[in-house]
Amino acid sequence: MNTRRGIPLLVKFVAVLVGVYVGVRLVRPPLPSSLVMMYMTLTVCGVLVYVSIYAETWQEFSAPLVELFRGSPERGGLWQGGRQVVLGLIPLLLGFGVYQKVTPSFTPPAEQRVVHPAPPFEVMGLTNPLQQRPDRLQEHLELGARVYFQNCVYCHGDRFDGEGHFAHGFNPPPANFVDAGTIAQLQESYVFWRVSTGGPGLPAESTPWNSAMPKWDTMLNEEERWAVVLYLYHQTGWKPRTWE
Amino acid sequence: MRWACLILLMILLTPSTGWGQEKGASPGGAGAPPAAPSPQDLQAGKRIYQKWCMNCHGAQGDGAGPAADFLRPRPRDFRQGLFKIRTTQSGQLPSDQDLFNVITKGMPGTGMPGWEKVLTEAERWQLVSYLKTFSRRFARASAPPEPIRIGTQLPLSADSAAEGKRLFREIECFKCHGDEGRGDGPSAPELTDDWGAPIRPANLRKPWTFRGGHTPEALYLRLQSGIAGSPMPSFADSLDNEKTWHLVNYVMSLWQDSSGNNPPLQVVLKARRVEGEIPAQPGEAFWQDQEPFYYPLVGQVIREPRLFVPSVDGVQVQAVYNDRELALRLVWDDPTNSKADAEQGTFEDAAAIEFPVQVPPGAKRPFFLMGDAELAVQLLRWGSSSGMTELNGNGLDKLQPQSESSQESTAVGEFQNGQYQVVMKRPLRTVNTAQDIQFETGRFIPVAFFAWDGSNGETGGKMALTSWFYFFIEPALPKVTYVYPALAVVIAGGLQWWVVRRLRQTKMD
Numbered sequence: 001m002n003t004r005r006g007i008p009l010l011v012k013f014v015a016v017l018v019g020v021y022v023g024v025r026l027v028r029p030p031l032p033s034s035l036v037m038m039y040m041t042l043t044v045c046g047v048l049v050y051v052s053i054y055a056e057t058w059q060e061f062s063a064p065l066v067e068l069f070r071g072s073p074e075r076g077g078l079w080q081g082g083r084q085v086v087l088g089l090i091p092l093l094l095g096f097g098v099y100q101k102v103t104p105s106f107t108p109p110a111e112q113r114v115v116h117p118a119p120p121f122e123v124m125g126l127t128n129p130l131q132q133r134p135d136r137l138q139e140h141l142e143l144g145a146r147v148y149f150q151n152c153v154y155c156h157g158d159r160f161d162g163e164g165h166f167a168h169g170f171n172p173p174p175a176n177f178v179d180a181g182t183i184a185q186l187q188e189s190y191v192f193w194r195v196s197t198g199g200p201g202l203p204a205e206s207t208p209w210n211s212a213m214p215k216w217d218t219m220l221n222e223e224e225r226w227a228v229v230l231y232l233y234h235q236t237g238w239k240p241r242t243w244e
Numbered sequence: 245m246r247w248a249c250l251i252l253l254m255i256l257l258t259p260s261t262g263w264g265q266e267k268g269a270s271p272g273g274a275g276a277p278p279a280a281p282s283p284q285d286l287q288a289g290k291r292i293y294q295k296w297c298m299n300c301h302g303a304q305g306d307g308a309g310p311a312a313d314f315l316r317p318r319p320r321d322f323r324q325g326l327f328k329i330r331t332t333q334s335g336q337l338p339s340d341q342d343l344f345n346v347i348t349k350g351m352p353g354t355g356m357p358g359w360e361k362v363l364t365e366a367e368r369w370q371l372v373s374y375l376k377t378f379s380r381r382f383a384r385a386s387a388p389p390e391p392i393r394i395g396t397q398l399p400l401s402a403d404s405a406a407e408g409k410r411l412f413r414e415i416e417c418f419k420c421h422g423d424e425g426r427g428d429g430p431s432a433p434e435l436t437d438d439w440g441a442p443i444r445p446a447n448l449r450k451p452w453t454f455r456g457g458h459t460p461e462a463l464y465l466r467l468q469s470g471i472a473g474s475p476m477p478s479f480a481d482s483l484d485n486e487k488t489w490h491l492v493n494y495v496m497s498l499w500q501d502s503s504g505n506n507p508p509l510q511v512v513l514k515a516r517r518v519e520g521e522i523p524a525q526p527g528e529a530f531w532q533d534q535e536p537f538y539y540p541l542v543g544q545v546i547r548e549p550r551l552f553v554p555s556v557d558g559v560q561v562q563a564v565y566n567d568r569e570l571a572l573r574l575v576w577d578d579p580t581n582s583k584a585d586a587e588q589g590t591f592e593d594a595a596a597i598e599f600p601v602q603v604p605p606g607a608k609r610p611f612f613l614m615g616d617a618e619l620a621v622q623l624l625r626w627g628s629s630s631g632m633t634e635l636n637g638n639g640l641d642k643l644q645p646q647s648e649s650s651q652e653s654t655a656v657g658e659f660q661n662g663q664y665q666v667v668m669k670r671p672l673r674t675v676n677t678a679q680d681i682q683f684e685t686g687r688f689i690p691v692a693f694f695a696w697d698g699s700n701g702e703t704g705g706k707m708a709l710t711s712w713f714y715f716f717i718e719p720a721l722p723k724v725t726y727v728y729p730a731l732a733v734v735i736a737g738g739l740q741w742w743v744v745r746r747l748r749q750t751k752m753d
Contacts, residue, residue: 069740070747090740095733102728103721108512108688108714111607149299149311154545154552158296158355159362165355168509169542170711199546200611209611209619212711214546235295 009051009061016047113172114205116186119193126189128240130226144231147224155212160236170212177236184238191229191240195220281373289374292367300355305378307439315355316553318441325379326438326473329456332389334470334478337381339389343372346456353453353557392468394461395485400493407487408494415482417491420445420475425498428579428662433699438473445476447577447662448495451504453557458504463492507538507560512714513691515563515570522564522571524656526665531573534562539693541708546613547640554708555579555697559595565672565717570683572597573667574626574693581659582698584629591698593659595666596625598692599681599715601636609690612711614640622681626655626666628698634670636679640705650676683717691715 020043024036031039051061068083130140148156155174157164162176175182183191193201199211216225233240281289294303300319302308307321320327329346330338347368350358359368376382398404412418412425420435422428425448437443451458456466467488470478483491501507516534523530539561543554559576574595582593600610601620610619614637623635623643632655637643645651652674657666674680681689690712696702 066747069744071744087740087744091733091736094736095729098732099725099729102725104719104725106512106686106688106716106718108716109607145299146310149309150314151545153299153311153355154314154543158300158357159359161361163357165357166542166545168540169709171713200616204608207607209609209616210712212546212612219548 008064009057010064013047013051013061017043111207111210112205113207113210114203115181116190117203117206119190123189123193123196125187126192128188128192128226128230130223130230131188140227141231141234143224144227144229144234147220147228148231151216151220152228160232172207172210174212177232177238183232183236183240186241188229188233188240191232192225195225195229281370285370285373286377288367289370289372292363292371293374296359296362297371305375311355314552317354317437317443318439319355320473321439322375322378324438324473325381328471328473329466330389330469330472331391331465332469333392334468334480336389337385339391340369340372340376343375344368347371349457351455352457353450353455392465392480394464395489397460398486398489398493400460400496402497404490404493405497406494408490408492408497411483411487411491412494415479421448422579422662424661424663425449425495426577426579426662428577432579435475437475443474444579447579449498449500449577450506450557451496451499452506460489460492460496463495464488467491506540507536507558509540510537512688512716513537513561513563515565515572515715515717517685517718517720518564518566520566522566522569522669524571524654524667524669526573526575526656526658526667531562531667534564534573536560536562536575539710539713541693541695541710544613544705544707544709547705549705551702551706551708553700554695555700555702556595556695556708559693559695561597561693563715563717565683569669569671570717571667571669572624573665575663575665576695577663578659578695578697579662580697580699581628584698589701591696591701591703592627592629593664593698594625594627594630594694594696595664596623596635596694597668598623598637598694600690601679601681603681603684603687603689609712611639612690612692613709614638614643617642620679622679623694624653624668624670625694626657626668628657628659628664631655631657632668634680646676646679650674650679652676652680685717685719687717689715689717 017040021036021040024031024039050057052058068086071083072079130136133140153164154166155164155170156162156177157167157174160177161179162174164174167174177183194213196215196217198213198215199208200215202208202211220228293301299309300307300311300315301322302312302319305322307319309319312319325337327338327342327346329351330336330342332339332342346356347363348358348360350356363371412421418429419431420427420429422432422445427445427447429445432445435443435445446454454462454466455471456462466476467483468478468480470476479488479491496502496504514535514537537560538558540558541554541556543551545552556576556578559574561575562573564571574597576595578593580593582590584590584592598612598614599622600615601622604619608619610616610621614623615621617638619638621637623633623637625633625635627633632651632653634646634651634653635643636646653668653670655666655668657664670683672683674682683689691714692712693710695708696706697708702708
């Protein structure tokens with residue numbers, strides 16, 4: 001093993017550890033820290049086996065460490081100073097690690113929230129009355145557009161993606177109608193119910209106290225609410241779910 | 245050691261799968277506009293316009309779609325060929341690329357979103373071609389507009405910023421933008437755009453709301469080209485390249501964060517424990533050392549009367565406490581120090597912090613907009629004329645000030661250069677436990693913020709607001725936090741000393 005000189009074994013040892021750590025940390029999506037810990041333990045064991053397999057490599061590996069702790073009177077002033085710093089830093093770093101461990105960290109309680117709660121019985125299976133009048137579709141869509149752009153656009157946005165210019169002020173964020181997880185998997189009657197009763201109409205498991213969705217039945221008449229539902233499906237290209 | 249290098253290389257290469265995600269983002273349109281759009285392009289552009297743009301900008305491009313009255317600034321009227329964000333010389337039309345870029349990126353601080361995610365590059369070019377048909381100026385133009393040449397940039401330095409500050413006074417930027425750049429200059433309230441609609445000068449300390457972005461080049465171009473249709477003129481005649489950069493550097497020196505991005509949203513507002521008296525004056529140096537938390541505010545569009553065009557767009561909050569009391573410092577920009585005036589339809593300016601009266605044990609809490617019939621909220625409200633008031637709310641229309649004897653909060657507020665600074669104080673615990681929240685350390689308390697600009701007709705339900713965030717009063721750290729690390733240092737130091745001694749002894753042997 002001492003055929004090749006050059007980079008000291010200890011430096012290689014550290015380089016491999018750092019390399020593996022950086023590599024593992026760069027994986028996306030990020031690995032859980034327990035897994036990172038496991039990989040690092042494996043790496044340390046592997047490299048330790050490697051350096052201790054022959055007496056000579058072990059000697060080469062450990063010599064600088066032994067020298068560091070023992071001290072070496074013949075070395076220059078810079079080395080001596082460096083040694084003092086390193087020896088001083090080791091306990092301090094450990095102390096810092098312990099400090100980080102024992103400092104209590106406070107995280108806000110996780111908020112569980114049911115996104116599509118079961119609707120009340122009386123709104124299930126309602127059909128959009130405006131669907132019965134295909135001859136007046138254009139008129140209804142215009143009404144829906146007017147309702148949307150005078151009432152909904154601030155939060156749900158011009159792109160219907162829930163990124164309106166007020167959206168950043170609210171948590172939970174406004175619904176993204178383009179997403180396959182909202183109106184695309186709901187019935188028209190359900191969407192009509194959500195529009196009509198808004199945040200205050202949500203059951204407790206859907207955190208009605210956080211929702212900024214207005215109760216539109218106090219501000220829009222029934223035709224306006226059906227028209228905006230019609231318009232949403234038309235603009236996003238989704239088809240409302242039906243019971244076949 | 246070749247194998248080790250190989251492994252290292254492999255490891256370093258693995259994450260490249262994760263880095264390749266930015267591929268789809270083309271930088272502001274690499275493609276060139278079609279020299280002469282075909283009728284098919286114009287037809288396609290018209291269809292895109294009618295699907296995505298018409299409801300704000302109007303079917304005729306007159307900026308009068310159904311949403312227009314509810315947006316400020318109003319959507320652009322395309323018929324005059326006046327466009328705000330240009331790279332072309334004063335008085336000239338925008339380049340096709342300018343129009344393309346605004347469509348692509350949108351306009352920060354307005355209702356105009358970027359369309360990159362929705363429209364392909366080709367579609368955005370078709371839209372550019374169609375937009376140009378709304379104004380005859382494009383067809384009449386005999387030559388393409390001349391671009392502004394950006395000269396050698398002067399790096400941001402204290403000297404350059406100081407020279408920029410001098411120019412800021414000399415060419416009278418302060419008249420609209422205000423002495424400290426918050427858009428609160430003496431002429432600001434009367435400004436209108438070319439269509440007669442009221443318009444606000446930019447708050448130069450909030451670069452994330454700049455319509456054309458906040459790169460140094462963007463600022464340079466706005467100074468040189470002006471903002472067409474708005475009172476912002478071109479300064480090409482009075483500012484040479486060097487002076488323009490000085491002014492750009494001055495504006496950039498005003499930013500709290502040199503990146504110019506909006507402050508990060510922090511979900512938990514933390515109150516730190518301090519010993520002794522907490523300064524009541526908001527201008528005290530003490531407050532400069534306290535961690536700031538920034539919350540964006542938006543219009544109250546949930547219950548009538550609604551506010552579609554709020555004036556205050558964010559509030560910075562700092563919180564500390566001592567044995568007795570909690571102190572909160574609120575800082576927010578408001579261009580005017582408003583006075584209540586029934587004839588003018590103006591009201592006092594105000595801000596408020598909202599807490600639930602009872603800190604909820606579970607997830608359940610009052611409705612964030614002033615509580616509900618079941619659960620009440622408490623409001624600590626400061627008004628520019630009325631001062632400090634504690635209120636309780638069981639809904640937006642059920643908001644009552646507490647009785648005189650229960651008003652235990654105090655506040656000191658001041659207005660200067662387009663900014664309010666208010667320090668509110670309240671005892672941690674009070675006698676009126678039925679109506680007052682009792683502040684305890686170590687709990688996550690829901691908190692929300694409100695602001696009213698009286699000159700904007702804001703009062704009662706017409707306000708800017710946030711929904712619930714968390715407020716957390718940091719408990720004093722337990723003693724073990726200091727004991728254990730000290731113990732660890734002593735033990736590790738002792739062990740190390742022992743190792744060193746052992747090694748020296750073996751050397752002697």
